[in-house]
Amino acid sequence: xxxxxxxxxxxxxxxxxxxPYDIEVLRSPYEFQEKLREAGxxxxxxxxxxYAVGRHHECETVLKEFDKFTAKGGIxxxxxxxxxxFRVPNRMLENDPPxxxxxxxxxxxxxxxxxxxxxKQKFDERAATLADELMERGEIDGVEDxxxxxxxxxxxxxxxxxxxxxxxxxxxxxxxxxxxxxxxLYHAAMEKAQPYLGWFESSCQREGVRPGSIADDxxxxxxxxxxxxxxxxxxxxxxxxxxxxDSTMAGIGHSLCKLAENPDQYDLIHADPKxxxxxxxxxxxLEPSFHVSYRxxxxxxxxxxxxxxxxxxxxxFFGAANRDPRKFEDPDAFRIERRSAGTxxxxxxxxxxxxxxxxxxxxxxxxxxxxxxxxxxxxxxGPPVYKPINQMRxxxxxxxxxxxx
Amino acid sequence: xxxxxxxxxxxxxxxxxxxxxxxxxxxxxxxxxxxxxGDCGGGLSCSTCHVVIxxxxxxxxxxxxxxxxxxxxxFTAMDREPNSRLSCQLVMTDExxxxxxxxxxxxx
Numbered sequence: 001x002x003x004x005x006x007x008x009x010x011x012x013x014x015x016x017x018x019x020p021y022d023i024e025v026l027r028s029p030y031e032f033q034e035k036l037r038e039a040g041x042x043x044x045x046x047x048x049x050x051y052a053v054g055r056h057h058e059c060e061t062v063l064k065e066f067d068k069f070t071a072k073g074g075i076x077x078x079x080x081x082x083x084x085x086f087r088v089p090n091r092m093l094e095n096d097p098p099x100x101x102x103x104x105x106x107x108x109x110x111x112x113x114x115x116x117x118x119x120k121q122k123f124d125e126r127a128a129t130l131a132d133e134l135m136e137r138g139e140i141d142g143v144e145d146x147x148x149x150x151x152x153x154x155x156x157x158x159x160x161x162x163x164x165x166x167x168x169x170x171x172x173x174x175x176x177x178x179x180x181x182x183x184x185l186y187h188a189a190m191e192k193a194q195p196y197l198g199w200f201e202s203s204c205q206r207e208g209v210r211p212g213s214i215a216d217d218x219x220x221x222x223x224x225x226x227x228x229x230x231x232x233x234x235x236x237x238x239x240x241x242x243x244x245x246d247s248t249m250a251g252i253g254h255s256l257c258k259l260a261e262n263p264d265q266y267d268l269i270h271a272d273p274k275x276x277x278x279x280x281x282x283x284x285x286l287e288p289s290f291h292v293s294y295r296x297x298x299x300x301x302x303x304x305x306x307x308x309x310x311x312x313x314x315x316x317f318f319g320a321a322n323r324d325p326r327k328f329e330d331p332d333a334f335r336i337e338r339r340s341a342g343t344x345x346x347x348x349x350x351x352x353x354x355x356x357x358x359x360x361x362x363x364x365x366x367x368x369x370x371x372x373x374x375x376x377x378x379x380x381x382g383p384p385v386y387k388p389i390n391q392m393r394x395x396x397x398x399x400x401x402x403x404x405x
Numbered sequence: 406x407x408x409x410x411x412x413x414x415x416x417x418x419x420x421x422x423x424x425x426x427x428x429x430x431x432x433x434x435x436x437x438x439x440x441x442x443g444d445c446g447g448g449l450s451c452s453t454c455h456v457v458i459x460x461x462x463x464x465x466x467x468x469x470x471x472x473x474x475x476x477x478x479x480f481t482a483m484d485r486e487p488n489s490r491l492s493c494q495l496v497m498t499d500e501x502x503x504x505x506x507x508x509x510x511x512x513x
Contacts, residue, residue: 004511112480113452117513277444339434342446342493353448359443361451 011307013051014031016043020182020292029291031318041304043312048077048181050294050313053359054320056327056345058304062316064350066096069314071352073296076157076179076391077313087178090239091232097351102228107236107355110217116358119158123362126154128368135374135404139381142260142398147252150367151245158359159240160208160213161203168195172246172323173389180390185389189389204238248360250289250394251280251346255368257398258283258334260378265336269372270405276368277361278300278336284346292395293348318345318394323364376405407502411456413440414510422472423497429506430454430493447493449473454492455481455509463504464488467495497506 016039018032019025025032027405036043036054045051053059062069074080074094080087092103109115125388130150136142148165155164174193177186200207209215215237222233259266259279269275292315299310308314322344323331347354371378387396406422409429413419423432428457433441433454442453449471455478458464470478474494478485492506 052459101472108476113450113477113482114480117482236434275429340446342448347450348447351446353450355444355450357448357450 001137006190011302011305012168013042013044013293013306013308014040016052017046019047020045020317021183021185022386025260026185026291026390027386029319031392033317035328036317036320037324040306042075042306042308045315048313050077050315051308052292052315052317053303053337056321056324059316059318059321059345060349061163062266062314063293063345063348063352065316066295066351068298068301069295070096070298071100071295072096073294075293075295075312075361076174077181077294077315079296079311079313088238092355093239093352101226103232103236104351106221106226106232107197107218110214110221111355111359113358115217115363117215119154120362120366121361122157123154124370126150127339127366130367131370131374134371134402137402139399139401142256142400143249143395146256146367146371146400147249150252151249151363154363155245155248155359157210158214159237159244160210161208161237161241163203164243166185167199168241168245169181170196171200172242175242176389176391178390180344180398183390185323185388185390194312200238200241204234204241206234209237226274241355244356244359246392246394247289247354248356248363250287250392251284252358252364252367253395253398254287254289254393254401255280255283255364256378256398257384257395258286259368260398260400262334263377264280265334266372266378268336269368270376273369273372275336276372277326277365278339279368280361280364281336281341281344281346282336285328285338285340285344286319286332287393288322288344288346289392289394290318291389291391292390306319306341311368316345316347371402374405375402377403379403407496407497407504409498409501410503410505411438411440412459412505413438413506414508418512419471424498425499428493429456429497429504430491430494433492435478438508440487440510440512441492442512443493449477449493452477452480452482452491453512455483455512456490456492456495456506457486457509458488458490459507461488463501466500467504468498469493482511482513488501490510 031049173189177189219231347357381401382399385397445451
């Protein structure tokens with residue numbers, strides 16, 4: 001490893017010789033996150049020749065200053081503008097203002113708080129039904145029986161696309177490994193998803209869409225000429241399916257895990273189920289669903305006194321930023337009254353801040369409050385197991401015991 | 406410290422001291438005011454911190470409305486009024502001392 005202090009003197013980024021995609025780092029990223037924050041305001045990861053930021057301030061800066069840190073190179077570690085592994089770019093996310101904004105404004109209309117308020121009653125009803133069923137069982141798996149079952153019950157109907165469980169799980173695993181380096185996880189996920197690729201391609205087309213859904217609204221908007229260019233309704237539907245299922249399931253899993261590990265915090269939402277949303281928010285601070293997202297330097301520049309090379313990827317490590325002691329007091333503690341919404345980076349920040357965040361919040365609040373009303377205590381019935389995915393932070397197993405109130 | 410008065414949906418008034426650079430939404434949620442929800446924490450994504458500025462002179466003194474806020478003001482639960490603002494965007498200045506806003510109802 002290079003001499004960190006000397007490198008800073010020369011204004012070069014200090015070198016951090018750790019692989020952020022090492023399977024052990026993905027299983028437990030905290031040590032990597034701390035080393036990244038303490039290496040300097042920005043570090044160079046030699047294995048991939050990319051920069052990485054982990055302090056809250058620099059993460060926020062990279063995400064907000066789109067003229068310096070472009071999203072056009074894609075949000076994964078590979079530059080999608082360069083030859084190599086092909087994947088369909090997300091035309092809103094992997095783009096910068098003003099082009100991005102003219103698309104986002106249209107999508108926002110159909111994901112607006114008004115649209116979400118209409119869905120809320122259904123989210124609550126389905127949550128109540130599932131919670132009643134869960135109470136009749138002894139031990140359950142918080143990932144499969146709560147997070148996946150609930151999201152795969154309400155989300156497909158809201159978006160308007162059928163999402164059979166094996167299909168969407170395999171596609172999610174593919175997409176969020178594909179945005180990382182071509183390691184063993186990448187190859188395994190690509191292979192596992194092969195049988196579902198045809199399904200995924202056709203499901204995001206107009207023909208498969210349910211009437212009265214968000215995707216239906218997007219295709220209707222396309223017919224009215226609201227989008228600046230053709231083909232966007234399908235592209236946006238594709239990104240809703242990919243972006244909206246896995247990340248929300250991950251967030252609900254993390255919430256349940258933290259609530260089981262912190263019974264004093266669970267007591268707060270059991271006493272006042274309206275606070276369930278705060279638990280989701282605080283869980284997303286501690287365990288954001290996304291491990292990393294990239295931007296690309298648009299030229300030679302400086303960030304916090306460090307000279308940066310042009311045309312180089314910069315990884316923004318959300319979990320590191322969300323536990324930065326420079327920003328959060330006692331950062332590793334799960335405290336739902338922190339009210340860090342809008343400060344933590346679990347939904348990102350800047351032009352590309354999560355467009356589905358209000359659906360995610362509504363879904364999470366519905367299921368967590370339905371449980372809070374019925375369950376006196378959530379206990380871990382075994383150790384939580386994390387699922388290594390290049391771009392994500394997600395649980396694979398969460399054995400829970402729900403103790404009825 | 407500059408002061409802001411919020412007229413709550415039940416017509417009671419709450420006076421808050423808001424530090425320069427802090428938003429009215431942050432101050433109101435920190436004070437536990439139920440009328441301001443602020444789900445997204447100022448990310449211009451939820452439209453649940455809607456207020457109406459009572460005095461036109463203060464509306465003119467407030468920070469300019471960004472295109473995103475303008476769009477989100479069309480999605481509020483209570484219909485938008487000419488002096489509507491999202492209070493997460495009302496970042497305090499000394500000039501805004503004495504601001505009076507009516508809290509929109511409902512927010513959700």
